[in-house]
Structures are given as structure tokens and as C-alpha cells.
Amino acid sequence: MTIQTGPSTVAVTLAGVVAVAAFAPFGWYPLAVIALAVLFSQWSDDTPRRAMLHGALFGAGFFGAGISWVYISVNHYGHVHPLVAGLVTALLVAFLSLYPALLGYLLKRLRPVYSMAALVAVFPAAWVLSEWLRGWLFSGFPWLSIGTSQIDGPLGGFAPVVGVPGISLIVGISAALLVALLRGPRRLASLLVLAAIWLGGQGLRQVEWTQPRGEALEVALVQGNIAQERKWDPGNLMNTLARYTALTFEVPGIDLYVWPETAIPAFHHQVEEDFLPHLETQLREHDAALLSGIPVLDRSSWEYYNAIVTLGDSQAFYYKQHLVPFGEYLPLRWLIGSGLDALAVPNADFSAGGKGQTLLTAAGVPVSSSICFEVVFGEQIIRDLPEAALLVNVSNDAWFGDSLAPHQHLEMARMRARETGRPMLRATNTGISAVIDQRGEIIARSEQFETAVVTATVTPRQGATPYVRMGNWPALIVSVLLVLLPLVAGRWRRSGG
Secondary structure, eight states: OOOOOHHHHHHHHHHHHHTTTTTTOOOOOOHHHHHHHHHHHHHHHHOHHHHHHHHHHHHHHHHHHHHTTTIIIIIIIIIOOHHHEEEEEEHHHHHHHHHHHHHHHHHHOOSSOOHHHHHHHHHHHHHHHHHHHTTTTTOOTTOOOOOGGGGHHHHHHHHHHHHHHHHHHHHHHHHHHHHHHHHHHHHHHHHOOOOOOHHHHHHHTTOSEEHHHHHOHHHHHHHHOOOHHHHHHGHHHHHHHHHHHHHOOOOOOOOOOOOOTTOSSHHHHHHHHHHHHHHHHHHTTTTOEEEEEEEEETTTTTEEEEEEEEEEESSSEEEESSSBBBTTTTTHHHHHHHHTTTTTOOOOBBBOSSSSOOEOOOEEEEEEEEGGGGGOOHHHHHHGGGSSSSSEEOOOOHHHHHHHHSHHHHHHHHHHHHHTOEEEEEESSSOOOEEEOTTTEEEEEOOOOOOEEEEEEOEESOOOOOOHHHHHHHHHHHHHHHHHHHHHHHHHHHHHH
16 A cells, blocks of 8 residues: 555644644643544545544644653663664554554444534544543553543543543643634534533533542641652662651651652562651651652562552551552563563562552541552442542652653643542642542642652542542443444445445
């Protein structure tokens, strides 16, 4: 097949790049709609092979710009040769670009010509199903789901109702309506529907979906700002523990402290007889509780777990369930080799904790715990609800360096708070640490690469949003119906039924 380039190939590639600016730290959320409108408009004129090409180019621009931070994680912090790190990043971008590429091909293969009404229904719904597949297949990578970009826009009001998949559907419909507004026969109707959707989202932003539960808590997030190069140095362990302890107890009147992922850079059994008892004594003296990241070694199975421990009342653990590629395990270990030696766990990956773990309780409040990458999975977070009154996410975003990733990560944490109607306490090693309210708004935060203690007052919440009750199912079912009905109807008409 001869691939011809032209203005259309440039346009869809640039649209993919521009779509990244809809996400944090830029937050120009209308660009997500415009970018998809460019892609949908091009697809409507394409042959199946051209639709595949344009989908691949959109994906290359979108993921190439949006997850370029993978190179930093693998090369700088994973100590992998630049050429190999570049190859890993390129392969991941190419793999992710297959989703829009195959989507474009299938859309035009199944139905070469779409009416404008069918385009408005099918293209957005198919996009959502593609995103869902990307977030599930091979353990899932839902980073840059298009709905997440709308956290600060009117469409963010739909988050407690239909979650990110539902918002992605609405973004896609908005994009298709924009195409119809420019190219369709019923432009006024398209404009009115588009305006109604966005005004409806703005109205939903004013709704309180959950209610206060108990008294407010004084919370503190401790950001130690330990350089990744020194974090796992055994000679730096005592300095790290002393820094976190000093930062913690210089802030009085706190009910709940949160330390980041692996803030204690030693296995639990290595500190359980000396450091932890001393720390718990101080916590009891301050009538406070602490949640901290800590690695755990099961000495019966010799499996490693990335964990959170609660201290101050009684010790309990949460084991991370969803491991992060290129951080805790390497999908291409046969190619990369010992790239995780910087974790001080040579030639071994972390193991995943089981589902259905008992909720941690801290300061008398049931907590939904997540570690790093887990916060990007909305359906994992809602498993703990409505029982949990507070969300806690600990992370070590030092892996991402000074890139887009920490900002994108925080944006996804904000979306989890809004979907669930729960405050989120997010403590990170080098930033961005933030206290987020039940609307997804940041009420206190740190800067990156600074030692900081972020304090705020939060009120635990009770009740269940529609998204907590139903999860992703409504958006997925509607998407399946929107894809199938026009296709089935078209085949029925062509058969003379």
C-alpha cells in the first residue's frame, strides 16, 4: 500500500498533539473537543485504510506528546541506556496508537458512509469503547482518557453521574456535533443540542452528591522531597526517617498525617522493632494517626509488596493491587534487563495485592487507599465505597522528573474525588502533594521539588454518587447501543427489510 501524505495527515497529527493541551498542566479543556472534531471529520471522508492511517497519526501525536515522560522514567531513573529507553517509549506510543488506528479502520470498514446523525452517535461511542479497552487490556493503561481533561470545565459536572467514560462520550458527542455544526444540514439543531449539553454539565457542577460524616479532621501531607537517586541508598535511610519525623511533629494539632509512597525506604520487618515503635509512641502522644507508604517482604513466599501501613492506633496494611509499568514491573524485562535495580530489589518485581482487602481506618475514619498509578482507575476506587469516607493516594512522582506526568497524575486524582464525592489526600515524595475536596477542587497543595508540609481541614463524607452505585456500566452500555443501532439499521435498510 502506498501512503500518500498531505494536509490531512498534518492536521490529524497536530490535532493529537493539541489534544494534550486539554489536560493538566495546561487545562485548555475545549481543545479536547476540537481535536476529536478534526479526527472525526477526517474519518468521515476516509477509506478504511486512510482512516487507519489518520487514527495512527492522531495517536502518535497524542501519546507521543502526552506520555513522553516514560523516557525520563526508564532512562534517567531506571538507568536504562538512552537508545533502549527511547525504543521502549516509541514502542509504547506505537502500541497505544493502534487503538485509534484500528478504531478508524473498523468504523469505515463496517460502514463506508455515515449520515451526520450516525456519525454523531457512532464515532463518539466507538471512541469510548476504545478507551475502555485500552484501560483494561494487558492490565490497562487509561492515562489520558479524554474525559479526564474536563475536570475544570462544564462537562466535569457529569463526573459524579457517569464517571470519566461518560464524560469521554459527551466530549465525543460534542466533537461530532461541532462537525455537524460546520458540515451538517441541521446546524441550528446541532448548536442547540451542544449548548444544552454544556449548560447541563454546568448545572450539575452545583449539585452536592454526598453529605458530611462526623467531625472535620486536621490533616497534614508530608513531602520529604528525597531525590530519587538517594531514596534507596542504605546510607541515607536514617536521614530520610529523621527528616520525615521532624517535619511531621513540627506541625501540632493534626489528626491525620500522610506520608508518600515508600516514604519509609526499608522493608517493614527492618524497622518494626526500632523505628516504628518510637514513631507510634510519638503519634499517641499527639493523639494522631499516620498513613505511610512502605515496602513489605513476605518472608514465607519471598514476595515483595508496595504497601501502606496505618500507625497510631493499630497497625494494618494495604497492598497495592495495580502495579505501574516501567516502575514496579517491566513489560519488556527481557529487553531492558536490570532496569529496576534502583529500587534496591534486584531482578525481582513487586507482587500485586489481592482484591477485597479490608479498608484501613485512620483517625477513626474508614479510608479508601491507593498507591500511585492506582488512582487512574475509577472502578478500582469505587470498590471501597460507599463505606470509605475519605480517599488517600500516596505516590512517588519523582520517577517522572520535571515532566507533564505529575500534573496529569494530580488531575486524575482530582477526578476520582469528584466522581466519588469524597475528599482526597494525595501525598507525594517530590510533589505535587494536594488536599482535594469532594468537588475535585484543590484546597491546599505543595510545589514540586520542595520540602513541604501541606495542611488543611477536611470533612469526611458519606453517601453514594450515581457513579459509585453503577460504575462504568451506563456509559459502556449506551456506547454499545449507539454503535450497534445505526450499523444494524443501515444493514437492515440495505437488505430491503
